[in-house]
Amino acid sequence: MTLMTKFMGAAATLALTAGAALAEPALIFDLGGKFDKSFNEAAFNGAQRWVDETGGSFREIELQSEAQREQALRRFAEAGSNPIITMGFGMADPLATVAPDYPDIKFVAVDVTWLDVPNIRQIGFAEHEGSYLVGMMAGMASKSNTVGFIGGMDIPLIRHFGCGYAQGVKAVNPDATVVANMTGTTPAAWNDPVKGSELTKAQISQGADVVYSAAGGTGVGVLQTAADEGILSIGVDSNQNYLHPGKVLTSMLKRVDVAVYDALKAGENVETGVFTLGLAEEGVGVAMDDNNASLVSNEMKTAVEEARAKIISGELEVVAYYANDSCPALDF
């Protein structure tokens, strides 16, 4: 019997080590696709940086349908991928079902913070804090006292962006009007630069002279039209200041790339739990570089720095839309 146990034990160890050797991490992109110039691409860039630095490799899939969410999780888990990184709030429900079935595998969920499963690293971003800061800049830069917000789809996440933005605008310019529009009602809204351009023109005709776009690939059209029409725009997710130097006021940074890079670097030992990356953790922020230096006054810089410090210290609280599904500064 002892001999048998020994053999079994050896076999099990062998299986385990073999599994460990094969364990490539996996990255599951959301329906928008890997090259969406925004959220998913940021994840890909983070992963690519890890590949360049370590020479490692990872499996990846760009989801095509809702049914593939659970399927992808199970296929990669069964193939021994560890950790498995997922993008987007849409993975929350499938993760809640699948992750408990594979307790030895670590999952990393970007944009999910509300699950109660021990083997998931849940990463949320305080988008409202970053949006608040760019809102302040918009409020100060506006001469017409009207600023615009162009979202992708009317979903809670985008209201969250818009709500922080409006609070920032109102904080520095209580009389300002915030014009908010959503691009569309189908997922195509995340990649519709033409519609983004039309909405920008419509907002300009309502008097807006700064527009903030939180609409993925649609934002390319927003920034382009704003530059053509001679008003200012604000980019999102990545630093988009370089797209039209001197025309883009700033960009609201959401460091998905850093979150993915860190998770890959930690590998199987990635720490699980719920992590919210805000201004303090530099998970969100405003982009200041040579391209927008001429647009940012010293007054703006000081105001933003002060607000950042106050938000980090807790002295100033930006209301999150999620708190009670409503926004004090903007009606949707």
Add this chain to the structure above:
Amino acid sequence: MDVMPKWAEVVLVPLISLLLAAIISALIILAIGEDPIAAAKLMVEGAVGSVRGWSYTLYYATNFIFTGLAVSIAFHARMFNIGGEGQAMLGGMGVALACLYVPWPHWSIALMAAIVMAAAFGALWALIPAYLQAKRGSHIVITTIMFNFIASALLIFVINEFLKPVGSQDPSSARFAAHLDLPTLNSILSSMGIKSSKDDSVNVTFLVSLLCAFGVWLLLWRTRLGYEIRAFGHSESAAKYAGINPVKITVVAMLISGGLAGLMGINTVMGEAERLVLNSTEGAGFIGIAVALMGRSHPVGVVIAAVLFGFLYQGGAELAFWTSIPRELIVVIQALVILFTGALDNMVRMPLERIFLMVRRNKSAGDV
């Protein structure tokens, strides 16, 4: 009178079309530096080589059977219902309302209610375009496609304002009660003592879809209403002369069509996601058009074509999992199949007909 025997019409033409699509797909895969034979093997094994593969293939097929039947019925009345997408969204909403707000004691009863709600919501969504077509002459193609956008706007509104649990960041309804889960292939197999993967999607809705296919056949070819629909489709003026009311047939055919598309909601909402999500239809309403074209608007053809498209979807997913073939290329492969079987049908049919004619002529010449 027929140029080709029936078997050639039904089997040979689609088969040659598929073969052509496969050859071109293989060339494209070769062009991007991947091995087409390995890719084909991966697709076949992934889609029909295991219980898990079949499960997903049939899950997608279930969606396409419903939407394919919906488009077929409308085709028979010579209407082009391209609003299957919106009707399915509304059907899904009906299912969600039934599952969320009524404490059903058992899934089977909930399923009955879901069928009624899904069909009713889908049918009602088709009613307005149908009425506009019948009474006002507003073209059904235009109105149904516009209703797709209205449907998705309505879905976002209902989820955001009523169904989303407070504080949730995911635009979806709460999960339905666990005992309302429809039995899947896996749970049926394991209750019979066969172990299979927990990873499966096909559920009893598949059987509902097959029943619907049979029902559509009965309706079209064995009832008076079906006869009226087909007569109306062949010639409106003749149908009118025969005492068929065009307004009634237009509205009834569209109601049935919308109801069938709505039933798809059971599969995606109750069978798979177990909650109402924004993006549950995923273009199945449009794939239904290709399925109906390929299946020649006959229920048997629709079922076969739907399984083929299910195979392409699941096989495509396997390709995406294990190769570096980009997903855009998988869409290209799917599109090639649609192109050859649907749009370029005559390209295969005409030469084939010529061959059959030639053979027949030679034969009759030989007889003389």
